[in-house]
Amino acid sequence: MQSMSKINRSDTSFTFGGTTNTVLRCDPRSRAWVEVDSKVIENNSRVLKNFIGKDCLLMAVVKADGYGHGAETVAKAALIGGADSLGVATLEEGIQLRNAGLKCQILILGNLINAEELYSSFCWDLIPTISGIREAIICNNIAENNNKKFLIHLKVDTGMTRLGCDCKEVQELISKIDFLENLSLKGIYSHLAIADKDLGSNTQGSFTQIQLNRFEKVLKDLGERNTLLCRHLANSAGTLSDKRLHFDMVRVGLSLYGYFPLNDFESNLNLHPALKVKARVTLVRDVEKGTGVGYGHCFKTQRKSKLAVAAIGYADGVSRTLSGKIFASIDGVLVPQVGAIAMDQMVFDITDKPDIKTGQVLTLLGTDGEVCISPQNWCDLSGSIPWEVLCSFRNRLPRVVT
Numbered sequence: 001m002q003s004m005s006k007i008n009r010s011d012t013s014f015t016f017g018g019t020t021n022t023v024l025r026c027d028p029r030s031r032a033w034v035e036v037d038s039k040v041i042e043n044n045s046r047v048l049k050n051f052i053g054k055d056c057l058l059m060a061v062v063k064a065d066g067y068g069h070g071a072e073t074v075a076k077a078a079l080i081g082g083a084d085s086l087g088v089a090t091l092e093e094g095i096q097l098r099n100a101g102l103k104c105q106i107l108i109l110g111n112l113i114n115a116e117e118l119y120s121s122f123c124w125d126l127i128p129t130i131s132g133i134r135e136a137i138i139c140n141n142i143a144e145n146n147n148k149k150f151l152i153h154l155k156v157d158t159g160m161t162r163l164g165c166d167c168k169e170v171q172e173l174i175s176k177i178d179f180l181e182n183l184s185l186k187g188i189y190s191h192l193a194i195a196d197k198d199l200g201s202n203t204q205g206s207f208t209q210i211q212l213n214r215f216e217k218v219l220k221d222l223g224e225r226n227t228l229l230c231r232h233l234a235n236s237a238g239t240l241s242d243k244r245l246h247f248d249m250v251r252v253g254l255s256l257y258g259y260f261p262l263n264d265f266e267s268n269l270n271l272h273p274a275l276k277v278k279a280r281v282t283l284v285r286d287v288e289k290g291t292g293v294g295y296g297h298c299f300k301t302q303r304k305s306k307l308a309v310a311a312i313g314y315a316d317g318v319s320r321t322l323s324g325k326i327f328a329s330i331d332g333v334l335v336p337q338v339g340a341i342a343m344d345q346m347v348f349d350i351t352d353k354p355d356i357k358t359g360q361v362l363t364l365l366g367t368d369g370e371v372c373i374s375p376q377n378w379c380d381l382s383g384s385i386p387w388e389v390l391c392s393f394r395n396r397l398p399r400v401v402t
């Protein structure tokens with residue numbers, strides 16, 4: 001069979017039927033994309049830093065690719081805004097930031113369990129979280145073999161029932177760690193389990209208060225030793241709700257990205273969302289009343305309608321469970337999504353905004369004029385949480401930093 005098309009991948013030209021064409025595929029805004037305003041992150045970081053005050057350090061939590069915003073972008077902006085250090089979940093996330101040239105302290109919030117990982121962490125100057133003596137000994141051996149100190153933070157479980165050693169074991173564990181000459185215990189921390197539920201109400205009498213009590217008891221039992229450590233407990237919800245949870249450092253994720261951990265939380269803090277999800281209209285069509293739309297025809301037009309096909313789907317991170325529930329904004333006007341969200345496309349009913357043309361841009365998430373569609377809006381419809389919505393946008397969506 002005769003080959004019709006010959007594509008030269010080293011440049012952007014291809015030949016088809018004897019003629020050479022140029023493919024301009026370099027614009028990340030050609031289909032669908034995530035837009036991130038790094039100045040907004042920078043400002044959120046500044047606002048949070050001012051809020052916690054000069055005696056408290058700010059850790060910007062940039063795990064999961066900076067909650068979907070792009071870890072490097074967020075990390076750099078947060079540090080400019082006043083963050084003191086970064087928190088990641090995995091070794092690879094830490095290495096990625098070092099490769100991007102970031103020199104600040106980086107704490108790995110997840111557990112590294114084998115010697116290879118811990119050795120990498122040591123080589124890349126990343127601080128591992130330790131929950132028990134097993135990993136502490138591995139770290140000490142690595143540092144001893146290299147004639148250096150290995151900086152670590154110890155995690156205590158005050159009620160999350162996940163990582164961290166038992167509160168009752170802390171003292172004994174720290175005495176053992178102090179005995180290991182090549183370890184340098186720099187911090188002690190715990191993680192709040194339901195601070196977002198306590199937000200806006202009084203922490204006192206809540207489970208967050210119980211966790212606070214447990215953390216304070218651990219510190220008190222350590223006596224003078226605890227004052228040499230960086231003590232930290234609060235996530236965004238803890239940071240915003242109760243200054244008693246701040247200690248020496250807070251670890252903020254969601255609020256850095258401009259969202260409050262609870263939808264109806266009243267706050268004067270000037271935090272703004274930095275992310276928008278946008279998609280282009282790839283086709284506009286007129287259809288008759290009673291036309292089935294998309295897979296399964298789960299939507300049928302109730303009137304003669306104008307529809308716009310948008311180039312974004314569940315493979316980009318918009319959950320199929322949102323089918324027929326969400327809206328997109330264009331020129332500050334909301335248009336409803338109809339029919340099943342497919343892998344790469346979804347359809348909007350633009351009958352009431354008929355001037356929309358092929359190539360125009362729909363905002364699915366974020367601010368567009370007076371309209372703001374937040375992850376929480378999607379969560380109210382899908383049962384998800386803002387953290388999950390933000391992390392769900394796939395690499396297929398280019399991140400465009402503005």
Ligand SMILES: Cc1ncc(COP(=O)(O)O)c(C=O)c1O
Nearest residue numbers: 061109191235236251252253254
């Ligand atoms: C240990 C730890 N600290 C802080 C955070 C930041 O939480 P948030 O995004 O609620 O501020 C996280 C995120 O899950 C975490 O795992």
